[in-house]
Amino acid sequence: METRAVEVARRWLADQGVRQVPGGWVSAAEPEVLLTAEQVAHTWADEVFAEDLEAADQLRLAFGLLDLLDEYWVTCEIRFANEGAEGPLPADVLWDGYRRRLEADRDAEAVTYSLWVDWFEDHGTSAVAFAEVLGNDIDRVVAERSEALLRRARRVLECSGPVPWTVKEPTYRAAVQLPALHPAVFRGLRASFHDFYGDLEPTAALTLLDRLDLPTDTPHLAELRHVLAAGHNSSDGSSDDSATVSMSSAERGYR
Structure with a gap:
């Protein structure tokens, strides 16, 4: 605050x-x-x-x-x-405001929910919004690894399911360099598959998933690997029951 x-x-x-x-x-x-x-x-x-x-x-x-x-x-x-x-509002003040609150050591549900359902689900704004809150400086996150930057990266990755795959994949690939971000990348990949507006490319997503150092008993890991290996993406809905349910507001982490 x-x-x-x-x-x-x-x-x-x-x-x-x-x-x-x-x-x-x-x-x-x-x-x-x-x-x-x-x-x-x-x-x-x-x-x-x-x-x-x-x-x-x-x-x-x-x-x-x-x-x-x-x-x-x-x-x-x-x-x-x-x-x-x-x-429009001044972009520098707008996105600096989001970045500061994503980095803060306090609850950020309102901010991440806003990113998810308002900025990321709208393909007219998703690319700019994602770039401003993480994509433009993911290399800085990887280089500096400060707690504040890692906190912002985790929060953005976890709510980035609706961002077009071509926009977010380079950031996902960069984030994989940091083991501290592996759980967040996994949650981003899972959201990219599950969310109604999620977007991913199965082969590329599976390649990223296989690079993550996660416990083998991580919930939903085996199911996600299965559907990606079968070539399913977030739009066809062809998978077992556990992988076809779109994420609700509760699953996104907002009340």
Whole structure:
């Protein structure tokens, strides 16, 4: 959590008449009604982009609100603003905001879920989004191997199932150089097969899978190797029952 960004967001909410109390939030309009963080996000997050601020500052405020509330809906409003009449938002601030939160030593479910279902499942944005959050600097991750960079790489790999195979394969191949990323590459490959929008090339995926140093009893490892060896991809659905179920929101790790 970026403390300064959180405090700026907290002061902004206070200006809207919204304050945090034990067990939730209350608004000046209805102080007797206890609100959840989700309700606060749905009611006020869009107002950030109506503020008389430069777009970059609006975006920084929105990320602070995300840190404060930890609600996926804030990322939706960021995406809406990026695609709206006043968009696009400054790309450097947008993707730096995602990268920082992917590297942070705190829960990142809202951020990874946003990447998965909003940016990666949309083939109009998946290539740019994947490049910005990992693909462009995977070589730096491999070279530096810092905990923050490895944390970001793990999180992106694990939710990268919908990214087109030609976009993500070079990053997967680079990530295989680091044993610390092998479990994340495996989960990325599995998601590439299972997710409804997943994408992979079976032969190339099997080659990568065979390079991973994983315990032989890793759950789903044998099943994935079987379907890839048989030449199945994520779109044909031709496999045993354990490999044909598309990933749900729960499997993606988001509530």
